[in-house]
Amino acid sequence: MTKKDQADDDLLKGTAAEIMLKVLVEGGVKDIFALPGIQNDDLFDALYKTTGLRTIHTRHEQGAAYMAAGYAMTSGQPGTYAVVPGPGFLNTTAALSTAYGCCAPVLALVGQIKSSLMGRMTGQLHEIPDQLSVMQQFTRWTAQIKAPSQAACIAADALFELTKKPSRPVGLECPMDVWGKEGVARRPAMREHECDAVDFDAVKRAAEILGSAKSPLIVVGGGAQDASAEVRELSTMLHAPVTANRMGQGVVSARDPLWVDAVTGHILWGKADVVLAIGTRLQLQLMTWGVDDKLKVIRIDADPDQLERIHAPTVGLVGDAKTILRELIESIPAVNNTHSQSKEIELARASGQKKLQTLAPQIEYLKAIRNALPDEGIFVDDLTQISYVSRAAFPVYHPRTYISPGYQGTLGWGTSAAIGAQVACPDVPVVSVIGDGGFMFGVQEMATAVQHNIPFITILANDNSYGNVMRIQDNKYGGRRIGSELRNPDFKKLTDSFGAHYLFAKTPGELQHALKKAININGPVVIEVPVSSMPDPWKVLQYSSSRS
The missing domain is CATH 3.40.50.970 (Thiamin diphosphate (ThDP)-binding fold, Pyr/PP domains)
Structure with missing residues (x-):
C-alpha cells in the first residue's frame, strides 16, 4: 500500500451521519433501535446505506430505548437507539434512567433542530430548551456533532465512554442540517481503557480479613456479572456463601452449593463477621439488613463514589472486579484459616x-x-x-x-x-x-x-x-x-x-x-x-x- 493509499484509507468521506455510523459499525455496533422523524431524515438515509448494521424500527421512542437497555444488559455490549429531539428524546428518559441505574451501556443518538435556530426558542418543531443539559442528567458523557469533520472522533469518543466501568449511558445529538452535510473526517484510532492500578496494600488487608473470617458472606451485584469464574473460585476458597438481590443473579449458578437466595442471604447476614461486596451498591443490605461494630465490610467497585455513599467500608478496593478478585485469589491461600459453613448454610437455607x-x-x-x-x-x-x-x-x-x-x-x-x-x-x-x-x-x-x-x-x-x-x-x-x-x-x-x-x-x-x-x-x-x-x-x- 502506498502512502497515498494509506492516507486515503485513513479518511472517511460522506455525510456526518454516514461517517458516524461507519465508526460505530467498526467499533462493534451491529443493531440499532430507531424511530424516524423529520430531524433524523438524513440519519435514516445513512442507516439505509450502511452495511453491517441492522435497523429495527419501533412504535414508540420509549420502546426503542428500553430495547437498547435490554440488549446492553444481556450482551454486555452497547445497545443503541435513535430518536427525534424534544418530545421524542424525552419519551426515552425513563429508559435512560433505568439504564443509568442498572449500569447498562446504552448509546442515545438524538436529533436536533437546525443549528442556526438552537437556543432561540422560536417554536420550532420538537424544540426544547437546552436538550443536551437534559441528556446529561441521565448519561455519563454527552456531545454534539457540529460538522462532518467531527463525526468520526465524537463517535469514537462515545464508544470509549461506553466501555468505561461502571457502564453508563452515553448521548450524542446532531442538528438536522448537519446529519446530511457532506465532508471528510480522519478515521480515529480506537482507544482502550488502561486498567486501574490495583492497591496491593488494600488487597493484602482484605485478604487477611477474609482469611481470618469465621462466617464470611459474599454479596454480588451487576458489577460482578463478568467475573463469575473468579467469584466462584474465591467463594470455594473461603467456604463463603454467595447471595444477591436482583442485579447479581446468575453470577454464581443456583446449582452451586454455596449459592443462597436473598431470603437465606438475609439470615446469614445476621451471623456474618465479614462481608465481601462485589459490584453492588449494597443498598438493601446496609440500609435494611443492618450493620454493627462486629461486621467488617470489604467492597470492590469500579465507582469510587459508591464505596462510602451509605456506609464506610473496612477496606475499599476500586477497579475491575475480575482483576481485583484475581489478586485476592492469589493472596488469600497464605492467610486462609476459614472453615466449612455447610451446616450453617443448610440451616439458614431451610429457614429461608x-x-x-x-x-x-x-x-x-x-x-x-x-x-x-x-x-x-x-x-x-x-x-x-x-x-x-x-x-x-x-x-x-x-x-x-x-x-x-x-x-x-x-x-x-x-x-x-x-x-x-x-x-x-x-x-x-x-x-x-x-x-x-x-x-x-x-x-x-x-x-x-x-x-x-x-x-x-x-x-x-x-x-x-x-x-x-x-x-x-x-x-x-x-x-x-x-x-x-x-x-x-x-x-x-x-x-x-x-x-x-x-x-x-x-x-x-x-x-x-x-x-x-x-x-x-x-x-x-x-x-x-x-x-x-x-x-x-x-x-x-x-x-x-x-x-x-
Whole structure:
C-alpha cells in the first residue's frame, strides 16, 4: 500500500451521519433501535446505506430505548437507539434512567433542530430548551456533532465512554442540517481503557480479613456479572456463601452449593463477621439488613463514589472486579484459616425455604417457567407478583440471564427489554414475565416484534388490576379502591390482531406445557395466565435488620 493509499484509507468521506455510523459499525455496533422523524431524515438515509448494521424500527421512542437497555444488559455490549429531539428524546428518559441505574451501556443518538435556530426558542418543531443539559442528567458523557469533520472522533469518543466501568449511558445529538452535510473526517484510532492500578496494600488487608473470617458472606451485584469464574473460585476458597438481590443473579449458578437466595442471604447476614461486596451498591443490605461494630465490610467497585455513599467500608478496593478478585485469589491461600459453613448454610437455607413457602402460588408458576426454560434462557423481570418473588425464588444458572429494571422499578419495561434481549441473544429463548397493567404500557411493540420476526415470549399474568396497588388499598385503606381496577381488552384478539401467537394457561402445569410449545414457535408468543389475588410478597421480601 502506498502512502497515498494509506492516507486515503485513513479518511472517511460522506455525510456526518454516514461517517458516524461507519465508526460505530467498526467499533462493534451491529443493531440499532430507531424511530424516524423529520430531524433524523438524513440519519435514516445513512442507516439505509450502511452495511453491517441492522435497523429495527419501533412504535414508540420509549420502546426503542428500553430495547437498547435490554440488549446492553444481556450482551454486555452497547445497545443503541435513535430518536427525534424534544418530545421524542424525552419519551426515552425513563429508559435512560433505568439504564443509568442498572449500569447498562446504552448509546442515545438524538436529533436536533437546525443549528442556526438552537437556543432561540422560536417554536420550532420538537424544540426544547437546552436538550443536551437534559441528556446529561441521565448519561455519563454527552456531545454534539457540529460538522462532518467531527463525526468520526465524537463517535469514537462515545464508544470509549461506553466501555468505561461502571457502564453508563452515553448521548450524542446532531442538528438536522448537519446529519446530511457532506465532508471528510480522519478515521480515529480506537482507544482502550488502561486498567486501574490495583492497591496491593488494600488487597493484602482484605485478604487477611477474609482469611481470618469465621462466617464470611459474599454479596454480588451487576458489577460482578463478568467475573463469575473468579467469584466462584474465591467463594470455594473461603467456604463463603454467595447471595444477591436482583442485579447479581446468575453470577454464581443456583446449582452451586454455596449459592443462597436473598431470603437465606438475609439470615446469614445476621451471623456474618465479614462481608465481601462485589459490584453492588449494597443498598438493601446496609440500609435494611443492618450493620454493627462486629461486621467488617470489604467492597470492590469500579465507582469510587459508591464505596462510602451509605456506609464506610473496612477496606475499599476500586477497579475491575475480575482483576481485583484475581489478586485476592492469589493472596488469600497464605492467610486462609476459614472453615466449612455447610451446616450453617443448610440451616439458614431451610429457614429461608420455610419463609418462601408462604408464597407458594407465585413459586409454583416460577417452577413451571424454570422447568420449561433452558438453563441459558433469559428471564426478564417486570413488576408483577410472580416476578417480585422471582428475585428470591427463581433459580438462575448463567450470568446475564436474569435482567431487572433494578431500583428504578420501571413498570412495563419488560416487553421492550425482552425484544432487545432477544435481538442481542437470538439463539436462546427470552421470556418477559409481566402483569396486565405493565403489558399495556408497551403493547404496541408487539407490532415491532412481529414485523422484524423477533421470537420473544410474554407470560402475561392477568388479574385485571394493578395487583400490588389493589392489595395495599384493601389491606391498608379498608378496601377503598381507586385507580387499581382495570378493564382490559380481549388479549387473544389483541395478540391475533398483531399477528403474534397466543396461548392460554390456567395452571402452573399448563404454563409449563405452553412455554415449551412457545419456545419452538418461530415468532413472538403471548401466553395469558389468569391469576387471582396472591400472597403478599413483601411480608417476606421487605426485610428488617437481621443483626442482633
